[in-house]
Amino acid sequence: GNSVTQMEGPVTLSEEAFLTINCTYTATGYPSLFWYVQYPGEGLQLLLKATKADDKGSNKGFEATYRKETTSFHLEKGSVQVSDSAVYFCALSEGYGGSQGNLIFGKGTKLSVKP
Amino acid sequence: DGGITQSPKYLFRKEGQNVTLSCEQNLNHDAMYWYRQDPGQGLRLIYYSQIVNDFQKGDIAEGYSVSREKKESFPLTVTSAQKNPTAFYLCASSEQTGRGGYTFGSGTRLTVV
Numbered sequence: 521g522n523s524v525t526q527m528e529g530p531v532t533l534s535e536e537a538f539l540t541i542n543c544t545y546t547a548t549g550y551p552s553l554f555w556y557v558q559y560p561g562e563g564l565q566l567l568l569k570a571t572k573a574d575d576k577g578s579n580k581g582f583e584a585t586y587r588k589e590t591t592s593f594h595l596e597k598g599s600v601q602v603s604d605s606a607v608y609f610c611a612l613s614e615g616y617g618g619s620q621g622n623l624i625f626g627k628g629t630k631l632s633v634k635p
Numbered sequence: 636d637g638g639i640t641q642s643p644k645y646l647f648r649k650e651g652q653n654v655t656l657s658c659e660q661n662l663n664h665d666a667m668y669w670y671r672q673d674p675g676q677g678l679r680l681i682y683y684s685q686i687v688n689d690f691q692k693g694d695i696a697e698g699y700s701v702s703r704e705k706k707e708s709f710p711l712t713v714t715s716a717q718k719n720p721t722a723f724y725l726c727a728s729s730e731q732t733g734r735g736g737y738t739f740g741s742g743t744r745l746t747v748v
Binding site: 552554556561562563564565566569571609611613622623625626627628630 | 641668675676677678680683725727729734735736737738739740741742744
């Protein structure tokens with residue numbers, strides 16, 4: 521079945537450090553891929569997405585490229601800020617409807633950025 | 636602005652009581668979902684609905700019930716049969732295929748004492 525594996529946290533970085541959170545997936549078709557962010561006590565917000573191979577999603581300085589050959593969608597940011605401290609979830613959707621249309625989430629990676 | 640609203644933000648109930656969490660969306664989305672999140676944990680799917688008057692069990696449906704009488708609304712009832720109901724509950728909605736991703740509500744934190 522479909523699955524998402526993302527690196528376990530927590531990840532602790534100093535402000536202005538480079539961030540990578542790894543995400544790999546298993547899917548039978550051509551899924552859409554997503555990164556969501558959850559700030560403490562809040563719901564999840566869509567951070568970025570990519571719907572086909574080689575697409576790059578980007579938002580707020582974060583980027584992720586849909587790599588079909590390595591089945592990966594790693595999240596990167598060149599210079600993190602304290603305000604980026606949150607939990608990040610990688611997810612995929614086959615998008616065919618029925619239960620296959622549901623999003624499959626990774627377990628989340630907690631990021632803490634220190635001043 | 637369109638969005639998805641969960642209420643209340645915080646809810647306290649005594650053990651053995653049923654409680655209903657509200658979820659309303661004005662995005663004209665066909666599909667709606669309920670997730671449970673425990674501290675430091677990922678998301679676990681409770682129920683989902685892809686059309687009015689129809690819904691399916693997710694991975695942890697035991698002790699929960701839902702209804703979908705209107706497209707905009709998908710309330711979740713946590714029954715007394717749920718062994719450990721204290722958790723953060725998230726509602727989400729999407730277009731039918733889910734390919735565009737989900738829109739989430741801000742969550743309800745339920746504490747059973």
